[in-house]
Amino acid sequence: MSPQDRHIRNVLKLFNAHGHRHDRYTLFSDCMELIAISISNSVDSRSRLEREARYLEIVGRYDRPAVEMFPQVFGEITMALEAGPGDVLGSIFTAxxxxxxxxxxxxxxxxxxxxxxxxxxxxxxxxxxxxxAKGFVSAMEPACGAGAMVIALAEAMLAAEINYQRYLHVTAIDIDSRAVHMAYIQFALLHIPGHVIVGNSLSLETREHWFTPAHILGGWNGKLASRPRASERPRRAELGMPPGRSSPRTTAAEPTVSTIGAQLTLF
Structure with missing residues (x-):
């Protein structure tokens, strides 16, 4: 059994140990949101107060043994991704x-x-x-799930001896907030610069915006705002992207709905 598989097995044991007292689906969803909030609040000051209130609301629903389990799960997930890239949370969710x-x-x-x-x-x-030519590679994922496609892309860049932590930026969207929390956690722990959105890629509606530590610490709002316009780009075929509407510039303020334009690039 690989080190990553051992940590995944440990997470499954933790959830199974508490599954008889709490609904497993809700327990997992709340755990993912708590971990995502913990990561976000360490770097994203704009959302800290609102998310801290949400954190306390969730924790207040559980007894002490369950609350003590959440950081243990966080630790095992961290160690699993430290062992190597992979869709750790997707595997756990399915198992x-x-x-x-x-x-x-x-x-x-x-x-x-x-x-x-x-x-x-x-x-x-x-x-x-x-x-x-451009300074970095951008990827748009309109139905990200737990982020497996993005993680695989980062791994492929790493295999090509390209530092994805410096030269990849991802915008990922999913209609399911739990999936967004899972993707955000994995991107954050793998230090993938990204903007993860709870929203609908077809209607362009958005509800939540999550910026990974690599996005914030790497100054990606500025990098995205200064990228060339579509007409100035040397080519459109970014990672097999089909011709389509260009994405408008991103500002350093609250991201706009238009940041999920020109999607459908990975599926």
């Missing part, structure tokens, strides 16, 4: 058998994501040429 079959909620197996990411990234030379 707990709490995915929503009625809504057709199934996460793409990580080996499939790895294959797709390799195809989209292309050769290391093409990726480096794009970075040299």
């Amino acid at each position: 707990l058998e709490i995915h929503n079959k009625n809504r057709g909620q199934f996460f793409t197996p990580y080996p499939v994501c790895q294959m797709m990411a390799g195809v989209m990234l292309g050769s290391a030379e093409d990726a480096r040429a794009l970075i040299e």
Whole structure:
């Protein structure tokens, strides 16, 4: 058993130990939100007060043993991703058998994501040429789930000896807030610069905005605001992206709905 699998097994044991006192679906969802809030509040001052209030509201629902379990889960997830990139939370979610079959909620197996990411990234030379021309690679994920496709893309860049922590920025959207919390946690722990949104990629409605520590600490609002306009870009085919509407500039203030324009790039 790999180190990552051992940590995943430890997380499953923790949830199973408390599943008889709490609804497993709700327990998992609340745990993901608490971890996401903990990460966000360490770097994102604009949302801190609101999210801290939400944190206390969730914690107030549980007894002490359950509350003490949450940081243990956080620690195991951190160690699992320290062992290597992978869709750790997607694996845990599926193993707990709490995915929503009625809504057709199934996460793409990580080996499939790895294959797709390799195809989209292309050769290391093409990726480096794009970075040299634009400064970084941007990826848009309109139905991110737990973030497996983005993680696979980061892993592919790493295999090509490209530092994704410096040269990749991701905008990821999902209609399910729990999926967004899962993706945000994994992106944060892998230090992927990203803007993760609870919203609808088709209607362009948004409800929550989560910025990873790598996004905030790396000054990505400024980098995105100063990127060339679509007409100035040397090419449109970013990671296999089809021709389409260009994304407007992002400001350092609250992100706008238009940041999820020009999506449908990874699926």
